[in-house]
Amino acid sequence: xxxxxxxxxxxxxxxxxxxxxxxxxxxxxxxxxxxxxxxxxxxxxxxxxxxxxxxxxxxxxxxxxxxxxxxxxxxxxxxxxxxxxxxxxxxxxxxxxxxxxxxxxxxxxxxxxxxxxxxxxxxxxxxxxxxxxxxxxxxxxxxxxxxxxxxxxxxxxxxxxxxxxxxxxxxxxxxxxxxxxxxxxxxxxxxxxxxxxxxxxxxxxxxxxxxxxxxxxxxxxxxxxxxxxxxxxxxxxxxxxxxxxxxxxxxxxxxxxxxxxxxxxxxxxxxxxxxxxxxxxxxxxxxxxxxxxxxxxxxxxxxxxxx
Numbered sequence: 001x002x003x004x005x006x007x008x009x010x011x012x013x014x015x016x017x018x019x020x021x022x023x024x025x026x027x028x029x030x031x032x033x034x035x036x037x038x039x040x041x042x043x044x045x046x047x048x049x050x051x052x053x054x055x056x057x058x059x060x061x062x063x064x065x066x067x068x069x070x071x072x073x074x075x076x077x078x079x080x081x082x083x084x085x086x087x088x089x090x091x092x093x094x095x096x097x098x099x100x101x102x103x104x105x106x107x108x109x110x111x112x113x114x115x116x117x118x119x120x121x122x123x124x125x126x127x128x129x130x131x132x133x134x135x136x137x138x139x140x141x142x143x144x145x146x147x148x149x150x151x152x153x154x155x156x157x158x159x160x161x162x163x164x165x166x167x168x169x170x171x172x173x174x175x176x177x178x179x180x181x182x183x184x185x186x187x188x189x190x191x192x193x194x195x196x197x198x199x200x201x202x203x204x205x206x207x208x209x210x211x212x213x214x215x216x217x218x219x220x221x222x223x224x225x226x227x228x229x230x231x232x233x234x235x236x237x238x239x240x241x242x243x244x245x246x247x248x249x250x251x252x253x254x255x256x257x258x259x260x261x262x263x264x265x266x267x268x269x270x271x272x273x274x275x276x277x278x279x280x281x282x283x284x285x286x287x288x289x290x291x292x293x294x295x296x297x298x299x300x301x302x303x304x305x306x307x
Contacts, residue, residue, distance in 0.1 A: 005069075008038040012195055013206050013224065015063060016149050018140060020118075022069040027120065027128055034132035035210055036217050065143050067116040073099065073108030083262060089134050095265040098142055100135045103127065107135045109142045111267035116143050133212070137193055141260040146267050150196040150274040153258040156189030156205045156225075157181040157296075162303045163205040163225035165194060165278070166233055166286075167258040173233040173288045177295050178218070184296035187222040196227065196278055203227040203278060229302055230255070230283040238289035243298055251283035252276065 006028050008020040020031070020038070032038055077094045084091040090101040096112035104122025109115070116139055118131070141151035154167035155174040168174040178191040189207040196203055205227050211217030232246065232254045246254075255275050263271075284302070288295055 006040060007042075008032070008040060009042050010035070010038045012037075012144075012149065012208070013197060013204075015197075016144060016147055017064045018143075019064055019066045020069060021066060022071075024069075024120075024123065026123055026125075027069070027131075030125070030128040030132050031136065033211055034129075034136060035208075037209060063147050065114055065116070065147070067118065067139070067143075069118045069120075071117055072119055073097075073106070073117045074110065088130065091138075091262065093262055093264065096263065096267070098138075098262045100139065102130055102135065105131045105135070107131070107139050109139055109263075111142055111146055111263045112265065114143060114146055129212075137210075138260045138262060142263055142267065144195070145263075145271045145274070148197060148270070148274075150271065150278065151208075151260065152194055152196060152255065152278075153192060153260075154194045155191050156194040156207065157299065158187040158189065158205075158222055158225040159300050159303045161225060162228035163189065164299055164303065165196070165205060165227055165230045165281075167230065167255055168233050169257065171235075173235045173286075173292075176235070176292060177233055177286075177288060180293055181296045181299065182218065183293070186296055186299065187225070188218060189220050189222060189225070191218055196274065198274075198277065199226075203281065227278070227281055230278065230281050231286045231299070231302070232283065233286040233288055236287035236289050238287055239291065241289040241291055241295050241298060242287050243284040243302065244287075246283040246285050248279045248283070250285075251281075252279035255279060 005022045008028055010018040076099050080092050080094040082092050088103045092099045098109050100107040104127040105120050107118045152167050154165050155178040157164050166174045175191050192210050193208045195206040195208055204224050207220035207223050209217035
């Protein structure tokens with residue numbers, strides 16, 4: 001590693017650790033803005049692991065996923081599929097390789113071997129912000145699923161030691177509901193990306209704060225909580241917000257769209273199995289009306305068994 005480079009580390013739940021090697025200091029700073037859970041010190045040398053105030057240390061040795069910066073990734077085999085081409089972002093995949101391309105940056109992940117990398121040709125702040133905002137999340141999600149960790153674009157809140165997962169694409173109200181939950185005193189995990197991981201017979205939600213250059217990440221008030229309900233939010237013109245039950249099939253279909261489903265092969269099978277597990281959790285559709293400040297009380301009632 002050159003003298004002008006550094007490493008960043010992120011540990012989730014004391015069991016999954018990402019290590020970025022060879023980062024230029026400017027890129028490291030941008031990643032810390034976007035994902036403040038990354039730290040410059042190796043968390044394996046600290047007694048405090050995990051994310052959030054109430055995350056507990058694990059006695060197990062964390063699995064390490066290394067992402068190398070500054071080296072070109074493997075060639076995409078012939079027959080690879082174009083997954084997305086939108087604005088400056090292009091995503092291609094083969095059976096075990098996913099490749100992300102932006103103007104001035106490329107990233108790749110090899111799901112078969114649990115490794116990834118970044119290569120920058122432009123270090124302008126706009127390129128770095130686009131890289132962290134559009135590529136970093138799906139890169140981590142693809143690499144983690146092979147270790148039993150499912151990343152979902154979702155908000156996560158809790159009450160009484162029970163968690164609610166709020167998966168939704170942008171514009172459907174998850175950030176609005178998260179802010180209302182914060183004002184109402186519910187426990188907070190994350191407002192846009194949540195990790196789900198099995199623990200014995202139950203699923204647990206893990207906090208993962210994210211931010212942007214213009215807006216710091218909200219600080220979690222709880223690090224880990226059992227998953228008790230999946231609530232799929234939408235914004236509505238109704239005067240009164242309401243919850244209605246969803247079938248497992250309906251919940252699964254909504255969850256798939258928030259899971260990043262990019263890779264083929266073993267990682268795709270593992271993601272499918274985890275999504276199926278999450279879809280077995282009781283699920284509701286939330287129509288958030290003009291009384292959105294009342295949504296936290298609906299969630300409290302749901303967790304108390306009143307809906």
